[in-house]
Amino acid sequence: MRAKVGSVEILAALLVLLALFAGPLGSWLSEAVLQTWTTVFVSVMVQAVPFLVFGVVLSAVIAVYVPRSFWAKALPQHPALAVPAAGIAGVVLPGCECGSVPIAGSLIRRGVTPAAALAFLLAAPAINPIVLTATVVAFPGTPEMAVARFVASLVVAVAMGWLWLRLGKAEWIRLPRRPDLDDQSRSRAFWAACRHDVMHAGGFLVVGAAAAATINVVVPEAWLQTLADNAVLSVIALAVLAVLLSICSEADAFVAASLSQFSLTSRLVFLVVGPMVDLKLISMQAGVFGRRFVVRFAPATFVAAVGVGVGVGAVLL
Template sequence: MTPRRRGLTSDVRSRITSTHIFVTVVVAAALLAIPSADLLNSSARLQTAATIFAGVVIQAIPFLVLGTVVSGAIAAWVTPAMVRRVLPARPSLAIAVAGASGAVMPGCECGSVPIARRLLDRGVPSGAALAFLLSAPAINPIVLVSTAVAFPGEPAMVLARFCGSFATAMIMGGLWSRYGDPAWITQRLNGFDTEQSGSKRTVFAESARHDLLQSAAYLTFGALFVAVLNVIVPQSFFDHLAGQVVLSIVVMAILAVVLSVCSEADAFVAASFSTMPAIAKLVFMVVGPAIDLKLFAMQTGTFGREFAIRFAPVTLVVATLCAGFTGLLILGWPK
């Protein structure tokens, strides 16, 4: 009897997916909505936190959904072989083309990691694959449109984000091509293989579902953190940072790494820090899609620990510097 029970338990667990967990959380939130409303009405600070949280999530969700749908379509119908065919043989040109291709291949940073690894496995130069890894989640149309919506009337912010992120991808691709050691990449690509997973519709549905649930989870966490931060941390702290440009840049770079917000929604989180200098918000949006905690974990599992411990810290420094310099050139020094 025991083996059968274990088998049944294993079958039940195998049928529990992220979709079931997501539905459970939504149902629980709906059931707790009325009791929590009374609690919110009893505290002005809780009302403020709830308003900030809802505002960030509601503004970001449409772009998140659109981004994951497009990402799923790319996973189903755009193969790494197609990308490889358009890459020049010369490494420097391949890096430039791969980085620029990120502008037409929407998707979150989570999806770009396995795609970049598949490109490597099919012979794409490592510098070009890593340039694509960094550019795809940062300069694609959905991210740039969401940035424009989050910062209405500030086209310079959109331009600065594009330039800072693209520069980061180009520099990191070039550095890896020049100094990187292929022996540092020790892991093989595991997990969902879009070329061996059934029909195109199945690949599309599974990829979109996976990206949506994973990205929504990080968005929710980021929005919650921002809401709590705005309520718990005294306003005088943010006012002080507003006058300390270098310190605010460092703080926002650290927050980008810790919060791990999806690139399709991070502009709304950055905009919620209303008293921060524009250049510090730009750093948040450039650093986040390049390196954060979830990306470090994914890069470790996909490329290997030897790769991640070298690539991640250099990416953080390069992204912060690129955002800072482009911010100074395009946005100007905060007054």
């Protein structure tokens, strides 16, 4: 029987390596560049972790203690009306995309029209109170950023829901049969949900914070400024960066705020694209809904998020 190497074992190995190489690391960190990298990394982590933990706990509470059948009963029967209602319902889910994907799959299993479930999937990670509060904190003195994020994200979610209602086909979604949290006791399901979100969202947060710090100290300031000065390139660059970094939506505002060279509109696009189309989300959607779904839904969502983000940014920012 082969021993499984998981995140806990990897973390333990990293801690051992850090202890063994504490001396060399200490001398390296005395250099100005690495000191700056450490400052940016720690700053992003310290600001983001409280929102991440709070969001994970509340998301687990809702996933375990609120019956999933509630959503099917609460939504309007007419599909076209159910889409915006499901999008607005995303306000009450304080969690990241890691939690919204399986919940959206459960909604479809319980009879909710796929278009409404997909609107909920896109809206929930971007317009819930935790994410909006984190955005306000990350952009002090610029409350319109949180308003713009709410408006743009909700518009994209509803538009994609209606687009799926118009063009989507049932055979493009193939939900796997597998046990979920309903098969466990509530206490076990609660801690299982917390562990899942922490291991996934927390890990990607570390990667995102490290990437943001690296961009700040490795990429020459002149390059970033040149890219940031071009309105079109700056939007495209941050949209692609949001897909690659795969940062949890409760923490991405702090990373966006650290990219101060870029305009508010390009950073808004970063905040709209990230919770809807990133590498971890695409992977999770492929596992829950199937590959035929992802290859159609993800590119369309990316284009819609960039276009709406630019439009809303031009008006509100």
